[in-house]
Amino acid sequence: MSFLVLDNLQKCFGAVQVVKNFNMAIEKGEFVSFLGPSGCGKTTVLRMIAGFETPSGGTISIDGRDQSRLKTNQRNIGMVFQAYALFPNMNVFDNVAFGLKVAGTPRAAIEARVKEMLALIRLEHLADRYPYQMSGGQQQRVALARALAPKPQLLLLDEPLSALDAKIRISLREEIRQIQRQLGITTVFVTHDQEEALSISDRIVVMNAGRADQIGTPSEIYNRPATRFVASFVGTLNMLDATVVDPAEHTVRVGNQVITLKETLVGKTAGEPIVLALRPEAGSLQGSGDTTLKGDVLSSSFLGSVIRTKISVAGNPVSFDTFNAPDLTMPRPGETVDLRFSSGDLLVVRD
């Protein structure tokens, strides 16, 4: 049995259904990210786990225990909010101590635990500061310590980094991940930033309009996107519209060029339109590859170590990167070139 189980979770606000048939099982100690564009329902799922919203259908269980009858303050969950939400009337020490005081922890134990938490986020020297006397990054670290101090069974983070500037965002996300590993706490991290999700997660749930489109490890999500949405949202995949020629032979037509795929075309019929995806680093002009597509060069830019070329294959724009070499001639716009790649790199994408 997984630690956190979301079973067929639904949420409607009035007539609008914002979370649909959401299923997910998270293991103890796992770091899972919910990734998706703004408005796709990430926060709503998180708020249902926290008990701020009541599901319209489905169940949430933590450690085998159904949560539907528990109020927020009975769930023993830690949460970090996008806007920090530190208590402005309390200094750092009192903020971190809040959950312990509410739980009636003895004074000495509170003191020790708060010290331990402040050491974890390396802010022992700021114990007397008030929230308004600190930078955003410091405030968010205090918020993390505050959430972790009462030893919650689950940690929820709702876009905790999106209010911070780029440099702090990267260092803090590494810090969050390192603290999470150290404590072994099961964590759900919500973000709309694909790089953020790819870099720190054990697994990622890509959400689209209230549904989980794909659940997988970062490399599965990036290398084998299951749907067109995942492919376009994660990374910079090229999309090609194609038509099935012969499902048994794995042949498809892009414009008037027929190529053979490695992937099987189960359940497809001849003449059916499909979408293919190609990662930008998979194609090249000179390299080896068992498959070739002709295209017209749209543009070519020199980026130092790589050259990024954009060509049009039967009306589909395709970008690809090739490593720079001194003897390389850059393709000129208007020129017709052969794009080579391995047929295994061409993915069939669901809609």
Next chain:
Amino acid sequence: MSVWTRIVGWAVLIFGLLYFFLPLSGLFEFSLKARRGVYSFDAYREVFADPQFQATFTYSVVMALVTIVIGILIVVPTAFWVRLKMPWARPYVEFLTLLPLVIPAIVVVFGYIRLYNTASWLPLTGSIFGTNTLLAFGYTILALPYMYRAVDTGLRTIDVATLTEAAQILGAGWFTILRRVILPNVVPAVLSGAFLTFAIVIGEFTLAALLDRPAFGPYLQRIGANKAYEPFALSVIAFTITWACLALIQFVSRFSKAAPARH
């Protein structure tokens, strides 16, 4: 800033100060004239020596403090709940809290006497404690418009919903949230509501007179009708003490840890 705007600014300020202080200084000057031909504090001596003065003033101060406490206990949770759970109800609640400005105190007090007289189901006017309670609640009603507005404005300066959720997920219940998170953050607002409540209660006449309680307002009126110089001395004293109280509250709030300066 041009010279002209500066001059106009100063002129307005000086006019305002004169407008405010000239009558006060006239009042003060007259209160010193109890003895013919020379300035003296005779009138003040008379006032301070009057046991009635001490009794009524103390009574009103205590009533003001009780009113402030009742006001806080009613207004802070209400304003909090309306903001958090029933934002659609805000205009109605606001309208309701403004009614005391429209309904004269005399109407309120006659309503009270009809509802809570000795023959009613809740004979509050039958005992001194009951009448005092009634008076305190009456004062609370009079102060409601100011208290509610002040607290509601104070709540606007914090993110009530998120702070409430942050406290809930840390295990806090409603009482803890109100006492430890919401109230401390609206202390400056509550205090400004408290100042006004204090000022209203100290001078209030109608409720106290009709409920026949020994408050400062009716005493002031009685002296004013019967003496020449003492009422003026009394006014100056009342002013001074009220201001001193307000300054004290300010001072306490400035140095209390509960209300750190905000950026």
